[in-house]
Amino acid sequence: MREILGRRRRLRFRRKARTARLDAAVTFAVEWGWPVLPGAGLRATTRTAAGPACSCPDPDCVVPGAHPYDPGLLAATTDERMIRWWWTRRPDAPVVLATGGRAPCAVSLPAVAGARALAALDATGMRLGPVVATPTRWSILVAPYGLERLGELLYAKDSVPSSLRFHGEGGYLLLPPSVAGTGQVRWERAPLAGSARPWLPDVEAVVDALIEASTSTPGGGSRLAY
Template sequence: MEETIPGTGTPHIPQQRGTSPLEAAVRYAEERHWDVFPGTWLEAVDGVQRCSCGEPTCAVPGAHPACEDWATRATGSATVARRMWQQRPTASVLLPTGRTFDAIEVPETAGFLALARMERMELSLGPVTLAPDRRMRFFVLPGAAVKVPGLVRRLGWSPRSLDLTALGEGAYVAAPPTRFGTRGAVQWVCRPTPANRWLPDVEELVPPLAYACGRDR
């Protein structure tokens, strides 16, 4: 668990040193055995940072798949990842879910509330990201996406009533140092370490996450 801001229980996100997309992608494949694939990138157009997809109103500029067959292009080979990013060094770093991990996505405020509660419960966490879209993603064991609706109902909530989403097969998450246009970069709230190589079961995290989302409505 990351250090917290004294007196608040809110995790403190340390200043994270700059890492190139190539370095990050290779490390994720080599050290974590995560599949990776390059997404879109940012281009300067008339002095303005635009998404390489060419859509002026792109919702996540520089942080989404660049082609429809992204799932088949994803690789767990550090050598192949290096070659991919050498061709496009500024491409975003995207990780497909439903393979080595799933992700539970919640709003930022609910995520920090849940993290404080998890710390008090002494729960073990996997990696957790915070993106400029103010969404937090908790990495859990694969298979979580099919379990979450039932787990939420058992806690007395309707899945539709909570802003809690499970990302599994066919989805992806953006990983640091991917940037969302001018809004900033994805950060690790709980960074990948040898201590969290073994991911938690979704059953452990859904109760505090659902509680936090219910409080955050």
């Protein structure tokens, strides 16, 4: 009897998780105007020495489950019918945001450095938008920026640690409540409930704190941790 009840609870949890991804994708795309698409996802029954295996054909995939595969990134859309079609057929698929253009961009850094950066920004009274977290990396969502603008910004810095990643036009970012090879994707700073479209800071407002946090964190300045 206990075994049957336990199985039912697990099934209810899986159904809820699957519905949550579809609901999240619809919110991002339809309510907020963020173009999304399903990510590669993980193979349920296959693991590698490094952990869960990606469903893409690359046996050495370094970002298992956390990237577009089929469809490709250019398929990202805000069309509700397309989104419902995708997640009806692949309810476990992670939600991938196509960054740049009119969509948010992001700057990501190792998790320990990310926590330091947020503390430093909070201490200055800086207003922040949503922050996405995985067990290994935190990503601060920022207003859209172009490559030329980003290049000029970084050129003015003495140095930029290689552990920082800039998710701009042509890039992507996994959004909650996805699951990837590194673990659960969650909101470290969630968008305000009921917001029509989350507010986002400019990249110039946060980049100095992110550089400082990355360079001052042991292993956070050059280690490219996924």
